[in-house]
Each structure stands twice: as structure tokens, then as C-alpha cells.
Amino acid sequence: MTGRPDDEWLLRYEGYDPADEPLREALCTVGNGYLATRGAPPEARPGGAHYPGTYVAGVYNRLASRVAGRTVENECLVNLPHWPAVTFRIDDGPWFDIDTVHLLEHHQTLDLRRAVLTRHLRYRDDRNRVTTVTQRRLVHMRHHHLCFQEVVITPENWSGRLRFRSELDGRVRNTLVERYRDLADTHLEPVGTSGPAPDCVLLEMRTNRSAIPLAMAARTALVQGSEPIPATIRLRSAPDRIALDLTAEATPGRPVTLEKTVTVVTGRDHAISSPADEALRGLAGDRHLDDLLADHEQAWRHLWERFRITVEGHPDTRRIVLLHLLHLLQTISPHSADLDVGVPARGLHGEAYRGHVFWDELLVFPILNLRLPDLTRALLRYRHRRLDEARAAARRAGHIGAMYPWQSGSDGREESQQFHLNPRSGRWLPDTSARQHHIGLAIAHNVWQYHQVTGDREFLIHHGAEMLLEIARFWGDLAVLDPDHDRYVIRGVMGPDEFHTGYPGAESGGIDNNAYTNVMAVRALSWAMEAYAALPARERGELSERLRLDPTERARWKDITHRMFIPFHEGVISQFEGYGELAELDWEAYRSRYGDIHRLERILEAEGDTVNRYRASKQADALMLFHLLTADELLPLMARLGYPLDPDTIPRTIDHYLARTSHGSTLSAVVHAWVLARAHRERAVDFFFRALESDIVDIQGGTTAEGVHLGAMAGSVDLLQRCFSGLETRGGHLALNPFWPEALGTLEINLRYREHFLRLRINGDRVEVGSTDGSHQPVRVICRGQTAELRPGATVRFPL
Numbered sequence: 001m002t003g004r005p006d007d008e009w010l011l012r013y014e015g016y017d018p019a020d021e022p023l024r025e026a027l028c029t030v031g032n033g034y035l036a037t038r039g040a041p042p043e044a045r046p047g048g049a050h051y052p053g054t055y056v057a058g059v060y061n062r063l064a065s066r067v068a069g070r071t072v073e074n075e076c077l078v079n080l081p082h083w084p085a086v087t088f089r090i091d092d093g094p095w096f097d098i099d100t101v102h103l104l105e106h107h108q109t110l111d112l113r114r115a116v117l118t119r120h121l122r123y124r125d126d127r128n129r130v131t132t133v134t135q136r137r138l139v140h141m142r143h144h145h146l147c148f149q150e151v152v153i154t155p156e157n158w159s160g161r162l163r164f165r166s167e168l169d170g171r172v173r174n175t176l177v178e179r180y181r182d183l184a185d186t187h188l189e190p191v192g193t194s195g196p197a198p199d200c201v202l203l204e205m206r207t208n209r210s211a212i213p214l215a216m217a218a219r220t221a222l223v224q225g226s227e228p229i230p231a232t233i234r235l236r237s238a239p240d241r242i243a244l245d246l247t248a249e250a251t252p253g254r255p256v257t258l259e260k261t262v263t264v265v266t267g268r269d270h271a272i273s274s275p276a277d278e279a280l281r282g283l284a285g286d287r288h289l290d291d292l293l294a295d296h297e298q299a300w301r302h303l304w305e306r307f308r309i310t311v312e313g314h315p316d317t318r319r320i321v322l323l324h325l326l327h328l329l330q331t332i333s334p335h336s337a338d339l340d341v342g343v344p345a346r347g348l349h350g351e352a353y354r355g356h357v358f359w360d361e362l363l364v365f366p367i368l369n370l371r372l373p374d375l376t377r378a379l380l381r382y383r384h385r386r387l388d389e390a391r392a393a394a395r396r397a398g399h400i401g402a403m404y405p406w407q408s409g410s411d412g413r414e415e416s417q418q419f420h421l422n423p424r425s426g427r428w429l430p431d432t433s434a435r436q437h438h439i440g441l442a443i444a445h446n447v448w449q450y451h452q453v454t455g456d457r458e459f460l461i462h463h464g465a466e467m468l469l470e471i472a473r474f475w476g477d478l479a480v481l482d483p484d485h486d487r488y489v490i491r492g493v494m495g496p497d498e499f500h501t502g503y504p505g506a507e508s509g510g511i512d513n514n515a516y517t518n519v520m521a522v523r524a525l526s527w528a529m530e531a532y533a534a535l536p537a538r539e540r541g542e543l544s545e546r547l548r549l550d551p552t553e554r555a556r557w558k559d560i561t562h563r564m565f566i567p568f569h570e571g572v573i574s575q576f577e578g579y580g581e582l583a584e585l586d587w588e589a590y591r592s593r594y595g596d597i598h599r600l601e602r603i604l605e606a607e608g609d610t611v612n613r614y615r616a617s618k619q620a621d622a623l624m625l626f627h628l629l630t631a632d633e634l635l636p637l638m639a640r641l642g643y644p645l646d647p648d649t650i651p652r653t654i655d656h657y658l659a660r661t662s663h664g665s666t667l668s669a670v671v672h673a674w675v676l677a678r679a680h681r682e683r684a685v686d687f688f689f690r691a692l693e694s695d696i697v698d699i700q701g702g703t704t705a706e707g708v709h710l711g712a713m714a715g716s717v718d719l720l721q722r723c724f725s726g727l728e729t730r731g732g733h734l735a736l737n738p739f740w741p742e743a744l745g746t747l748e749i750n751l752r753y754r755e756h757f758l759r760l761r762i763n764g765d766r767v768e769v770g771s772t773d774g775s776h777q778p779v780r781v782i783c784r785g786q787t788a789e790l791r792p793g794a795t796v797r798f799p800l
């Protein structure tokens with residue numbers, strides 16, 4: 001990546017190397033929250049260096065496959081037809097193929113301000129003809145069904161017949177991820193093609209199991225300047241693709257432009273009569289391209305106004321922060337509010353984890369809560385709609401309440417795979433990650449956070465309290481009173497550290513008393529009781545009757561919040577009970593033998609060993625407690641449980657795990673930066689930069705190409721927003737306690753808190769909070785013990 005220091009809004013790539021393409025294609029994805037398209041060139045076919053991928057949020061399909069002698073089912077976010085497909089040839093020469101011509105120049109730029117991808121190249125062919133090609137693409141942020149691809153060809157030293165092929169190409173499968181290549185990958189079946197007008201084509205397909213109809217329509221025009229040019233047009237079609245071939249005369253120095261406008265509609269969309277009908281209606285009308293572009297830019301300008309976060313620091317830092325926000329907004333945007341979708345961990349940018357929804361939204365919601373809280377609400381509704389499925393899962397497991405799935409897709413059933421491939425050993429192994437029941441605790445946390453930030457009582461009354469109570473109920477039931485400890489214990493789970501699937505010798509049975517899980521379960525029980533008490537009497541009575549909640553159950557919950565077992569060893573919080581008895585790993589030996597040991601579990605398994613034997617974590621686990629809870633929250637909670645922590649316990653615990661973590665997940669750097677921010681600012685800043693690099697330099701070695709890491713993207717921004725600034729939104733006021741790294745210069749953030757649009761400015765010397773004009777209630781701002789009332793239109797300042 002390179003960039004001019006003066007333009008942090010451009011992500012530029014110079015040159016062309018097929019080996020870099022998969023990463024670039026993921027990072028150059030353009031999208032609008034409804035759909036996203038990877039940055040594969042329009043002429044690309046899958047295979048080799050390129051992977052054309054388009055994904056519409058929530059369009060999943062389930063297929064059965066045979067792996068390791070068993071039938072398994074996987075639900076996948078479906079790769080949809082390649083709508084940008086445009087290629088060209090000169091006279092009767094071959095169709096353009098970047099990998100066979102002699103390239104003279106190649107630049108690619110993602111304009112972060114407008115989410116427009118531009119590629120510019122010059123090449124010489126085997127007849128010494130020199131041609132300039134410029135390709136421009138966008139997925140419209142205001143009109144969410146609309147996409148646009150432009151290809152401009154300029155002959156430099158030749159004239160001749162220029163033939164374009166503009167296609168909707170349904171010959172796509174889900175083949176991006178090498179590890180999944182043994183799994184069934186064909187999710188679409190053709191329905192029909194037609195050419196309803198000379199410049200227009202329509203492709204209809206359907207997912208072959210979920211039966212979601214899909215239509216794409218394309219209108220293609222050839223212009224010179226802004227004038228249409230005479231062209232002969234031929235329609236070509238096959239069941240799974242349809243194209244227009246457009247031929248015109250080209251002369252040196254006179255650019256010929258192909259403009260392709262495409263609409264994408266699926267059967268999941270609202271306010272449509274049918275996908276095909278809507279796709280064609282979307283192309284009708286005489287909206288001028290310039291107006292559409294202006295609308296698109298305006299929609300992005302409005303979003304950037306809300307999402308403005310800037311640090312003085314280095315321009316590369318600012319660029320990456322913008323890139324992270326861009327990809328967040330291309331995955332979750334105001335369009336998501338109506339879609340019944342969750343937050344796919346890898347964006348709409350690829351096929352890793354099959355587009356599933358995990359707990360990563362924990363790191364995404366803090367960004368949305370303080371800007372577009374109605375989006376968090378919509379994403380929480382995705383969870384609420386799947387509450388019945390979570391209840392059924394709890395019942396099947398012999399429990400009450402709601403057991404949310406670790407991985408979720410269309411209908412909320414558990415989508416974690418039953419077997420996964422260790423690419424190092426080539427073995428398919430049982431996958432026990434569905435034991436990560438802590439996902440439900442993250443959902444409870446998110447409900448509570450949303451409530452704290454917005455004070456949205458209607459949500460709490462109609463959805464939030466029910467989720468909190470049902471989640472609490474599950475944990476209240478899973479916790480059992482253990483006579484040996486004379487405390488409540490939780491057995492057979494997996495913590496956020498995905499290395500430990502069980503104890504040595506019982507590899508898939510889960511572990512007991514994961515400290516993070518036990519503490520968060522206590523929190524969830526407390527939130528449920530608080531929410532219950534906060535409901536208006538009528539709604540409380542109705543909910544209580546509906547859920548058959550009785551005082552005995554609530555009394556048990558209260559007891560658990562005083563008597564939960566938390567394991568310790570060597571003066572630190574144990575990741576789980578028995579962790580202290582595990583062997584120490586010789587980290588240096590493994591580092592020097594393997595170099596990259598992020599995925600230590602794969603290395604050990606391939607060696608015939610198991611990571612379960614060692615004190616080794618993939619990512620922050622016990623340390624998540626210091627990420628989600630401030631010391632003010634954690635210390636009284638632990639004291640109430642009968643574990644008063646001495647002042648050194650937290651730093652000792654941080655050091656203990658820091659030395660024993662491989663950071664095999666990009667979430668790890670975010671959490672480590674957070675927990676180190678108070679005591680080890682420099683190390684925290686190192687982890688912050690590591691989190692920023694997660695995708696742009698693909699620190700996990702090849703994973704970004706399969707989809708960006710949305711949790712790390714949002715989490716790295718949240719480090720600026722809430723961690724280094726010490727921003728908290730508890731108890732109806734705004735608190736700030738900055739530990740601001742001066743190397744980052746001044747921070748400026750736009751926020752929405754309650755009715756206020758705020759502008760926050762922090763540097764090493766002072767904090768400033770300004771509110772825009774309006775008639776809303778003043779808000780209390782507290783900064784390191786100083787309190788001020790912030791009125792609309794006013795600014796409060798605190799020296800540090």
C-alpha cells in the first residue's frame with residue numbers, strides 16, 4: 001500500500017502482482033450494507049489470481065457434504081452472480097486477459113470518501129497495440145439495489161473494431177476458501193434469462209435449498225464523452241448467464257466508455273412485487289448517471305459526518321481508521337435496519353466462516369451505539385427473532401432459558417461446523433466450538449449496553465428484557481451448586497480462547513469454570529434482575545406470567561450472584577479450573593522452529609500433540625474481563641463473590657496471559673491494547689497498531705483475502721473512541737477519563753448521545769465536548785471528578 005501524505009482518503013495500490021490480488025480484492029470491496037462486491041476486476045473469472053464475489057446480507061443456503069466419511073451440513077452466505085462482468089477484445093483478437101498482456105502501468109485506488117473503486121492500466125498486446133483501460137465501480141449507498149460499473153478504453157496507437165461483452169454471470173460457486181474445498185459449493189440454480197429491451201438483460205436464479213429467488217438486471221450503454229455512440233448489439237445467453245456484445249469503431253486518443261448499471265433484488269427484500277419485476281423497475285426512469293453519483297456521494301457524506309473520527313498522528317493511521325469504518329459501513333449500514341441480519345464476522349467481503357454471525361458484534365456495537373443506535377437495535381432484533389430457536393436449543397441440551405448458538409445464520413440454529421480441517425495435518429477433526437455458550441453473555445451485554453447508551457425503554461420492555469431474562473435463566477440453570485466448593489460452578493464450556501476444548505485426555509468435553517464465563521454469567525443474572533425491576537408494573541406482570549418466572553428462580557439467581565466460583569492459581573485469575581496444572585509451553589522453541597505460531601493448536605495437532613496440555617491461549621480470555629468491565633465494576637463484583645482482589649491481581653493476571661497468548665485471532669490485539677492502556681501505554685499503542693494492521697497487512701497470513709475481520713476493524717476504532725479516551729456512558733451521563741497517547745496527537749470524534757450530536761476533542765492537555773444546537777435536555781459530563789452540565793449549542797472544557 002502506498003499513499004500520498006496529503007490524501008488519507010485514498011487507498012492506493014501501484015503495480016500488479018497476481019499473488020497480491022486476493023488480499024486487494026477483499027480490501028477493495030465496495031458495498032452498502034445490503035450487498036457488497038469484492039474488488040475483482042470486471043473481466044475476471046474465478047480461478048487463478050481472482051475471485052469475483054458478490055454477497056447480499058442474509059442470503060444463505062444450506063448444503064450437505066461428505067467429509068471424513070460422514071455427511072455434514074453447512075449453511076453459507078451465497079456467492080451471487082458476477083454483476084460487474086465486462087470484458088473486451090480488439091477486432092478478432094482474444095478477450096482481454098491481464099495475465100497474458102504486457103502491462104505498462106497498473107494503479108488501483110479505493111476512494112474511501114465515496115466508496116468508489118478505480119483501476120487504471122495501460123498495456124501492449126502482441127500486435128504492439130497500446131491501450132489504456134480505466135474501470136470504475138460503485139455499489140450505491142442511497143439506492144441499495146443499484147450498482148454501477150464503467151469501463152473506458154482508449155486506443156493509443158490503433159484503430160479498429162472494439163467489442164465489449166457486458167454480462168451477468170451466474171457461473172459462480174463458493175470456492176474462495178481453500179480449507180472448504182471438500183464441501184459442496186454450488187448454491188444457485190438458473191431460473192431464466194431474458195433481454196427485455198435492446199440495451200437491457202435480466203438474469204434470474206434461485207438458491208437451491210433455501211429457495212431464495214434472485215434477479216439481476218443490467219442496462220449497458222456505449223458513450224463517447226457524454227454522447228451515445230453507434231454500436232451493434234447482440235444478445236447472448238445460456239441458462240446461467242446473459243450478455244450483450246456491443247461493437248463500435250475505435251480510433252486513437254478517443255476514449256470509448258461502457259456504462260453498466262445493474263440492479264440486484266432478492267426474495268428477502270421488502271416492498272417489491274417480485275425480484276425480477278423490481279430489478280427491471282429499478283433500471284427504468286431517466287435518472288442521469290451524474291445525479292446518481294451525486295446521490296451516492298451525498299449518502300456517504302452524511303454517514304461520514306456521523307462517523308467522523310480523526311487523529312492527528314500519521315496519515316497511514318488515519319487512512320486505516322477510515323478504511324475500517326468504511327468496511328464496517330459497507331457491511332452494516334442504514335439499509336441493514338430492515339433486513340433481519342446480524343453482523344457477519346468477516347463482513348460481506350468473502351466466504352470465511354461462511355458468512356456466519358459470532359460474538360464479534362460485541363466490538364462493533366460500541367461504534368454504532370454512539371452514532372446510529374437504531375442499527376444496533378435492528379441487529380439486536382435479529383437475535384430476538386431467534387429467541388425461540390435459542391430456547392429450543394436450551395431444551396434440547398436439557399436446560400431452560402435461551403442458549404444462543406455460537407455461530408448463527410438464517411434461522412438461529414447452531415451453525416458451527418461439526419468437523420474442521422487442520423490444513424497442516426490434513427485431518428478433519430471434531431469441532432467443539434459450539435460449547436462457546438458465552439455468546440449468550442455477549443448478547444446480554446450488548447442489550448444492556450444499548451440500553452445504557454440510549455435509555456431506549458421501549459426496546460427493553462418489548463424485546464430486551466425478555467432476552468436478558470431468558471439468557472439469565474439458561475445460566476441460572478447451567479450453574480450448579482457444588483458441594484466441594486460450596487459454590488456455584490459451570491462445567492463443560494469453552495471460553496473465548498478457542499484452544500482449550502477440554503482437559504488432556506478428554507479433549508472434547510469442554511472445561512469447567514471458565515473465569516470469563518462465570519463472571520459474565522453473574523453480570524447477566526444481575527442485568528436480568530435489574531431490567532425486570534425496571535419494567536413498568538403491567539409489562540413486568542405480563543412478561544413474568546408469559547415466561548413463568550417465579551420468585552424462587554429469581555432468589556436462586558441472586559444467590560448465584562453472591563456465590564459463583566472463580567478459579568485462581570499463583571495469585572492470578574485462572575482462565576479455567578485446572579489451568580494452573582497444565583504444562584508450560586516452550587514458546588521460544590516453537591517460535592524459532594515455526595516462525596508464525598498464531599495457530600499453535602494446528603501446529604501441535606500436526607505434531608501429534610494437543611494444545612489442551614498447555615498454558616497457551618489463542619486470544620484474550622480471562623483478560624476479556626478487564627476489557628468489558630472497568631475496575632470500578634469488577635472489583636466490587638469480585639468482592640461480593642468473596643474474592644477481594646489485591647491491587648496487584650489485575651496487572652499480575654495481565655502479565656501472566658500476555659506471556660502465554662499466541663494472538664491467533666485478530667480480536668486479541670484489540671483486547672490486549674485495551675487492558676494495557678492504563679498501566680503500559682506504550683505496549684497498548686503497539687497492540688493498537690497491530691490491530692490496525694490486522695487486515696491491511698493481513699497479519700494472520702492469508703485470512704483477510706477470505707473476508708475482512710470486522711471485529712478487529714471496529715474494535716481498533718473503539719480503542720480511540722472509548723479506551724484511550726476513557727469514555728463511558730453509564731448511569732445516564734457521559735464520563736471521560738482519558739489515558740490519551742500523545743503520539744496520536746489530537747483526537748476528534750463526532751458522537752450521538754441521547755439527543756445530542758457531540759463533538760469530542762481530546763489531546764494530552766485537555767478534553768472538550770461540544771453539543772449542537774437543539775431543544776433537548778442537557779447532559780451531565782464528568783471528567784476525572786469534575787462535573788459540567790452540557791446544554792445544546794454549548795461546549796464544556798476540562799484541563800487534564
Ligand code: IFM
Nearest residue numbers: 345358359360496665667
Ligand atoms: O468470534 C471469533 C472468535 O472469537 C475467534 N475466532 C474467529 C471468530 C470469528 O471472528
